[in-house]
Each structure stands twice: as C-alpha cells, then as structure tokens.
Amino acid sequence: xxxxxxxxxxxxxxxxxxxxxxxxxxxxxxxxxxxxxxxxxxxxxxxxxxxxxxxxxxxxxxxxxxxxxxxxxxxxxxxxxxxxxxxxxxxxxxxxxxxxxxxxxxxxxxxxxxxxxxxxxxxxxxxxxxxxxxxxxxxxxxxxxxxxxxxxxxxxxxxxxxxxxxxxxxxxxxxxxxxxxxxxxxxxxxxxxxxxxxxxxxxxxxxxxxxxxxxxxxxxxxxxxxxxxxxxxxxxxxxxxxxxxxxxxxxxxxxxxxxxxxxxxxxxxxxxxxxxxxxxxxxxxxxxxxxxxxxxxxxxxxxxxxxxxxxxxxxxxxxxxxxxxx
Numbered sequence: 001x002x003x004x005x006x007x008x009x010x011x012x013x014x015x016x017x018x019x020x021x022x023x024x025x026x027x028x029x030x031x032x033x034x035x036x037x038x039x040x041x042x043x044x045x046x047x048x049x050x051x052x053x054x055x056x057x058x059x060x061x062x063x064x065x066x067x068x069x070x071x072x073x074x075x076x077x078x079x080x081x082x083x084x085x086x087x088x089x090x091x092x093x094x095x096x097x098x099x100x101x102x103x104x105x106x107x108x109x110x111x112x113x114x115x116x117x118x119x120x121x122x123x124x125x126x127x128x129x130x131x132x133x134x135x136x137x138x139x140x141x142x143x144x145x146x147x148x149x150x151x152x153x154x155x156x157x158x159x160x161x162x163x164x165x166x167x168x169x170x171x172x173x174x175x176x177x178x179x180x181x182x183x184x185x186x187x188x189x190x191x192x193x194x195x196x197x198x199x200x201x202x203x204x205x206x207x208x209x210x211x212x213x214x215x216x217x218x219x220x221x222x223x224x225x226x227x228x229x230x231x232x233x234x235x236x237x238x239x240x241x242x243x244x245x246x247x248x249x250x251x252x253x254x255x256x257x258x259x260x261x262x263x264x265x266x267x268x269x270x271x272x273x274x275x276x277x278x279x280x281x282x283x284x285x286x287x288x289x290x291x292x293x294x295x296x297x298x299x300x301x302x303x304x305x306x307x308x309x310x311x312x313x314x315x316x317x318x319x320x321x322x323x324x325x326x
Contacts, residue, residue: 063135
C-alpha cells in the first residue's frame with residue numbers, strides 16, 4: 001500500500017510542527033487540543049447547506065437535530081440517521097462534528113440526530129452506550145414528529161462513534177427497535193485482541209498503538225473481562241444474526257483497519273448483508289476529515305451513498321457480500 005500524497009503531506013506537517021499525540025496528557029488537554037485544531041479550520045461557509053439545526057435535551061442528553069433541505073423531510077418519507085461522533089470516547093462533541101452531521105443530512109436528504117454522549121473517564125463504560133440507546137429510543141418514538149419514515153432509521157459513526165453505532169445496532173435488535181442500516185467508519189470493535197494492523201500502523205499515522213492503550217484505560221479500565229464484553233467489543237458478541245445491514249469503511253494505514261475487516265467477516269458469517277470498503281492510502285479518521293484529500297472526500301461520498309441504499313427501503317439495496325475498493 002502507498003500512502004495518499006495529500007495525507008503524507010498532512011502527516012509531515014504535523015511532524016514538522018512538533019504536534020503532540022492526540023491522546024497525550026490529561027483528558028482536558030486532549031479535548032482542548034481537539035477543539036483548537038477543529039476551530040482553527042472552522043469555516044461554516046463550507047458546511048453542507050441544511051434547512052435547520054436545533055439543540056434539544058432528552059433526559060439530560062444533548063442532541064443536535066439537523067433537518068435537510070429536501071421537502072421529503074416534512075412528508076414522512078425521509079430517512080433519519082442517529083450519528084455518534086469520534087474521539088476515543090474521551091473527547092469530541094456534536095457541535096465540533098456538525099460538519100459531518102450536516103453533510104450526512106444534505107447528501108442523504110435525511111434528518112440527522114447527532115448525539116452528545118457522556119465522555120470518559122468522568123463517565124466510563126457503559127455511560128456512552130446508555131446514552132446511545134436513549135438517543136435511538138427517542139428517535140424511534142419521535143421519528144414521525146420529525147417528518148421521518150420509521151422504516152428508514154439508520155445508525156452512523158466513526159471510530160469510537162462507530163463502536164457505539166455497532167453496539168447500539170446489537171441492542172436495538174434485542175429490544176425490537178427497527179434499524180434499516182448502520183454505517184461504521186474506522187470502527188473499533190474488539191478491545192480483547194490486538195490484530196496485525198495495530199503493529200503494522202503502530203506509529204506515524206495520526207492514531208497510534210499507544211493511543212489505543214490510553215483509550216482502553218480511560219474508557220473501561222484495566223479489566224480484561226470487561227474488554228470481552230460485547231457492549232465494549234461488538235465483534236465478540238456470540239450472535240450477530242438479525243443485526244441491521246452494515247456498511248463498513250476502513251483505511252489502510254489505520255491501527256484499527258483489521259477491527260473493521262474482522263467485524264465485516266463476522267457479520268457476513270451471521271448472514272447480515274454487509275459491504276466493506278478498504279481505502280488503502282488513507283488514515284484514521286478519514287470520514288471526519290474529507291478535506292484531507294480528494295480520496296478521503298470520495299470515500300465519504302461512497303460510504304454515505306451505500307448507507308443511503310440501505311435506508312431506501314428497497315430490499316435489493318442491501319449489499320450482500322464483502323467488497324473492497326481503493
């Protein structure tokens with residue numbers, strides 16, 4: 001695999017600037033660095049156009065509700081996506097990731113409910129999972145009020161957010177809450193094993209092997225038994241049958257690459273329609289950084305389009321096999 005030239009330039013610039021690892025220091029320092037990095041490049045003029053963005057609170061949980069421009073959003077026929085932001089369960093927010101939520105809303109013509117789940121270590125597992133289910137239950141109960149179609153509810157997330165989407169899809173199945181599709185970008189799915197990609201991409205590609213150790217410790221501690229809990233590691237669930245059809249995107253130079261490919265294989269083994277896309281030249285977290293390179297932007301468009309197929313209500317739209325593409 002060859003690193004995308006634009007991505008290589010981005011990584012070189014970080015090294016030249018002496019940027020510290022994203023997960024170094026205290027949680028407060030991590031959050032401040034992330035906020036500063038995003039706000040330094042903040043340009044609302046470049047956000048995808050939407051009809052409205054509203055902040056609401058449900059049982060103490062903050063949600064950012066994005067309404068698309070399309071008239072279908074008021075006709076009861078639009079899809080609705082519950083989106084979980086990245087940040088290693090430790091940092092990030094719906095506000096900082098609203099560009100991603102807006103693009104999903106615009107490109108899918110969907111209502112997007114972006115979730116400000118509680119963050120570790122102040123609120124370790126299972127707080128974020130509980131918040132994710134609270135958000136999905138609220139959407140399931142109010143999708144008609146929003147103007148969405150109850151049969152076209154999806155889940156989406158990146159990195160830790162993809163973990164929450166995957167876990168929520170499992171819990172939704174068990175609770176009998178219909179979910180039409182799930183989009184998992186660079187998901188972490190197994191904290192109990194270290195796959196080859198962790199060592200292959202241990203350092204120098206934005207997310208590091210040491211970062212993953214920090215995330216594990218702050219999210220659920222050093223309890224090895226907890227690492228095998230399907231609520232933490234959805235790839236270790238004993239039964240994946242009946243889970244919502246999935247679209248999974250992974251980057252070649254990501255320590256978590258194999259987490260995504262292994263989970264895709266497990267879903268396929270369970271008979272869950274699953275499409276896997278591998279983007280060899282990209283890094284973690286490409287889905288939230290489409291401006292990184294044209295290849296990253298194209299990857300976001302492709303994955304979003306695949307999710308749109310799942311939310312279209314057409315049985316033949318669900319991908320039936322693992323597929324890989326550059």
